[in-house]
Structures are given as structure tokens and as C-alpha cells.
Amino acid sequence: MKKDIHKNICEEILFSNFYKKYAKDLYTFLYYKFGEQLNPKDKVQEAFIKVWENCKKITPDKAKSYVFTVGHNLMLNEVKHQKIVLKFQKDKPKSHTNESPEFLMEESEYLQRLQKAISRLTEAQRVAFLLNRIEGKKHKEIAQMLDISTKAVEKRIYGALHKLRKEIEELKSI
Amino acid sequence: MKREELIKKWLDNELSVQERDAFEKLEDYDTLVKLSNSMHYFKASHFDTDKEYEALKENLKYSKQRSINWITPLLKIASILVVLFGIYYYTTTLNTELKTIAGQKSEIVLPDSSEVVLNALSSVTYNKKDWKHHRDIHLDGEAYFKVAKGATFNVHTDNGIITVLGTEFTVKNRKEVFEVICYEGSVRVKHKQDTIVLTPGDHYTLSKDISLNTSKKISQKSPSWLLHESSFESIPLYIVIADFERQYGMVVSAETIDTNQLFTGSFTHKNINIALKAITIPLNITYAKTNEVITFK
Numbered sequence: 001m002k003k004d005i006h007k008n009i010c011e012e013i014l015f016s017n018f019y020k021k022y023a024k025d026l027y028t029f030l031y032y033k034f035g036e037q038l039n040p041k042d043k044v045q046e047a048f049i050k051v052w053e054n055c056k057k058i059t060p061d062k063a064k065s066y067v068f069t070v071g072h073n074l075m076l077n078e079v080k081h082q083k084i085v086l087k088f089q090k091d092k093p094k095s096h097t098n099e100s101p102e103f104l105m106e107e108s109e110y111l112q113r114l115q116k117a118i119s120r121l122t123e124a125q126r127v128a129f130l131l132n133r134i135e136g137k138k139h140k141e142i143a144q145m146l147d148i149s150t151k152a153v154e155k156r157i158y159g160a161l162h163k164l165r166k167e168i169e170e171l172k173s174i
Numbered sequence: 175m176k177r178e179e180l181i182k183k184w185l186d187n188e189l190s191v192q193e194r195d196a197f198e199k200l201e202d203y204d205t206l207v208k209l210s211n212s213m214h215y216f217k218a219s220h221f222d223t224d225k226e227y228e229a230l231k232e233n234l235k236y237s238k239q240r241s242i243n244w245i246t247p248l249l250k251i252a253s254i255l256v257v258l259f260g261i262y263y264y265t266t267t268l269n270t271e272l273k274t275i276a277g278q279k280s281e282i283v284l285p286d287s288s289e290v291v292l293n294a295l296s297s298v299t300y301n302k303k304d305w306k307h308h309r310d311i312h313l314d315g316e317a318y319f320k321v322a323k324g325a326t327f328n329v330h331t332d333n334g335i336i337t338v339l340g341t342e343f344t345v346k347n348r349k350e351v352f353e354v355i356c357y358e359g360s361v362r363v364k365h366k367q368d369t370i371v372l373t374p375g376d377h378y379t380l381s382k383d384i385s386l387n388t389s390k391k392i393s394q395k396s397p398s399w400l401l402h403e404s405s406f407e408s409i410p411l412y413i414v415i416a417d418f419e420r421q422y423g424m425v426v427s428a429e430t431i432d433t434n435q436l437f438t439g440s441f442t443h444k445n446i447n448i449a450l451k452a453i454t455i456p457l458n459i460t461y462a463k464t465n466e467v468i469t470f471k
Contacts, residue, residue: 016227024221031218041221045230052234114212132185133213139186157185158178164209165202 009063010055025145026071032130033123034075047071117167121160128153129160266303273297276423289320293399294420316346318397334365344397350416351381405440422446428470431459
């Protein structure tokens with residue numbers, strides 16, 4: 001393991017590098033876990049401000065887990081006040097297309113079912129699955145981000161996929 | 175290869191070419207790909223790291239500035255307090271110092287109306303503010319004290335401490351001799367381990383010459399130098415010369431004669447020629463005088 005030259009990240013250049021390395025990860029993590037309406041962006045900023053304020057106490061190797069924990073806790077505090085309703089922002093489907101109206105209708109229904117199914121996943125499954133499928137992260141990267149084993153990540157993602165398919169089938173028959 | 179295994183590899187983008195073929199032959203291949211491809215609709219809104227960092231930076235500066243804003247007025251107040259305290263401390267503990275030059279005598283009245291007369295080339299320091307509680311005075315040289323009644327009065331010299339309650343006495347604290355003479359009341363002299371109590375007419379003398387350390391009584395009521403005259407009784411000549419130098423601010427060269435011979439007599443502080451005659455005639459020596467140097471022959 002390489003040794004850190006810096007005792008803390010109080011220097012702006014270090015802090016800025018640290019931010020650029022982890023801010024997006026933290027954001028996607030919070031977003032997929034808690035959804036949009038709890039302002040994951042604000043929480044990311046708040047968490048990094050906390051790091052800056054306490055920078056003297058935080059060694060560089062601890063900083064990542066610190067900012068993730070703080071961000072997560074900030075979210076949980078919010079959750080206490082507000083029962084979460086998971087609603088993922090959808091990309092607008094393409095406005096002009098050659099597909100037939102029937103196909104578009106079917107497509108839109110499919111997405112609605114998918115959305116419901118996603119919100120029924122456990123938090124752990126959802127975070128791992130969405131990071132994998134949407135952000136294109138490898139199992140190993142997700143494992144590092146969440147501080148769990150690759151095996152656990154694999155299990156969560158596969159479990160999520162299995163559950164999603166089941167849910168979509170069930171919803172279709174309603 | 176098992177189905178589950180293939181799907182897991184697909185999820186991690188680890189499929190080899192053969193595995194990919196096998197995967198594509200799975201009966202639910204289309205469903206899986208559709209599900210996977212539909213996921214991008216749920217992508218988290220774009221996070222522009224650089225832009226967000228710029229926004230954060232303002233907040234960082236703000237919180238930093240705020241803490242500085244608290245510190246600066248505090249520092250200002252603190253520095254004013256330090257300066258005020260410094261002035262207070264300086265003025266209250268400041269000692270009053272009085273000095274005389276060669277040939278000068280000076281009379282001082284202390285805050286409790288005690289009197290001090292300084293002989294030539296002497297200095298005293300004391301603290302005016304604290305005088306009520308501590309009557310402490312530092313002496314370098316020779317002085318006559320007439321102490322008002324009150325708390326203990328201490329005269330500090332490099333040779334010892336002289337303690338009195340209310341009396342008249344002189345202290346001579348010179349290079350060649352340390353002498354305390356009591357004229358009235360009683361005086362306690364503390365020199366190293368010795369403590370001696372003097373009564374009127376007693377003197378305590380310390381010098382290289384043992385001949386001076388006699389317990390002979392002194393008959394005068396006040397030191398002769400108060401009357402602008404130095405008088406000596408069987409005193410080595412070098413002590414007389416040292417006193418003469420101080421009174422007239424001159425340098426005396428006496429290399430050719432014996433300065434240990436005893437001198438009895440006095441010289442005035444008012445006229446240098448009369449004074450020189452008063453010293454030289456009884457000892458049967460002569461003198462030559464230039465501007466600053468007097469040579470005894």
C-alpha cells in the first residue's frame with residue numbers, strides 16, 4: 001500500500017481532486033438509493049462541505065468512506081421526515097420516430113412496469129443494479145464504492161435482475 | 175455453461191466470444207436485452223463535476239470567510255487589551271531613578287516624607303506607586319537617609335540589605351568600601367549570613383583593609399559630606415583619593431606614592447585647590463594639576 005504524504009486534505013488542490021474523483025460516484029449512489037426528490041445533489045455538496053470543515057481530522061485514505069457515510073446519513077435524516085416515494089426521472093422518449101403507435105404504446109407501458117418493478121427492489125439491489133446497468137460500472141468498481149465484496153455485488157445484481165423480470169411478468173398479467 | 179453463470183458474466187461484461195454465442199441462444203435473451211436497454215431511461219440526471227465543484231467552492235470560501243470575520247474583531251479587541259495592560263503594567267511598575275554626577279549632591283523627599291541626600295556619583299531607584307506597602311530603595315553609591323516612622327524601610331545594595339524602622343544613617347556602597355553609619359535610632363545590616371544591629375555612633379565597615387573594621391564610635395551627628403566636606407580618621411589614602419575624584423570629577427594619579435598610608439583630616443567640596451592642599455600638606459607630598467589629571471608626587 002502506498003504511503004500518503006499528506007496528513008489531511010485541507011489543501012485546496014487535494015480537496016478539489018478528491019471532489020472530482022468521488023462526487024459523481026456519491027451522487028449516483030445517493031440517487032439510485034433514494035431517488036430524485038430528496039435532492040441528492042444538495043446532499044453531495046453538503047457532505048463535501050462537511051469534509052472541508054473537518055479536513056484537519058480526516059486522513060486521505062479515510063476521506064472517501066467519510067464522505068460516503070456523511071452523504072448517506074444526510075439522506076437518512078431526510079428520509080425520517082419524508083416517506084420516500086421512488087420515482088426515477090425518465091429520459092424523454094424520442095419525439096420523432098418511425099415506430100408504429102401500437103409499438104410506442106406498448107413501449108411506454110413496459111417502462112411504467114419497469115419503473116414500478118425498480119422501486120420494489122431492495123435498496124441494496126437497486127443501487128448495485130442501476131450502477132451496473134446504467135452507469136456501466138464493473139462489479140469490482142461497485143464493490144469498492146460500497147465497501148462490500150465482489151461476490152456480494154454479483155449476488156445483488158443478479159438478484160435484482162431476477163426480481164425485475166418476475167415483477168414485470170406479474171404486472172403484465174394485471 | 176449454466177444459464178445463471180452466463181447471465182452473471184454478461185452483467186459484468188466478461189463474456190468471451192463463445193460464451194456470447196451461448197448467451198444469445200438463451201430463450202430469454204431478448205427479454206434480458208430489452209430490460210437492460212430500457213434501463214437508460216432511468217439514468218440519474220447529469221452531474222457536471224466541474225460545474226458543481228465551482229458552486230461548492232463559493233460555499234467553501236463563504237464558510238471560511240465567516241470564521242475569519244469572527245476572528246478579526248476578536249483579535250482587534252485582544253490587541254487593544256494587550257496594549258492597555260502593557261501601558262498599565264509599565265506605568266505602575268516603573269521605577270523612579272535618581273542619579274548624581276561627579277561633584278553633585280541631591281536631596282530627595284520620598285512619598286512618606288523620608289529624606290535622602292545623595293552624595294556625588296550615586297543613584298537610587300524606588301517605586302513610587304508601591305511605596306506605601308514596600309519601602310524598598312536600591313542604592314548604588316553613597317547616601318544619607320533620614321527615615322520617617324512607618325513600615326520597615328529597606329536599603330538594598332550589592333553588599334547587603336540595611337533595614338530600619340525610623341532613623342538617620344548613611345550608607346556608603348562604593349567599590350573600595352561598604353560602610354553603614356548609624357546616627358539615630360537603630361539600623362540592622364544584613365550582609366550575606368551576618369546580621370548586625372547598629373546603635374547611634376556605631377558603624378559597620380567592610381573593606382579589603384581589616385584596619386578599617388574597628389568598632390570605634392563615631393562622634394558626629396551627621397555625615398560631614400552633608401556640609402560639603404569629606405573628613406577622614408586614619409583612613410588609607412586610596413579611599414580618600416577615590417572620594418576626591420568623585421567630588422571633583424577628576425582623575426588622580428598617585429603611582430609614585432604609598433596610597434595605603436593613613437590619612438586623618440578633611441577636604442572641602444567647594445574649592446579644588448584648598449582641597450588638594452588639605453590632602454597633600456599633612457602627608458608631606460606635592461601635586462601637579464593639569465586640566466583633568468592631578469598627579470601626586
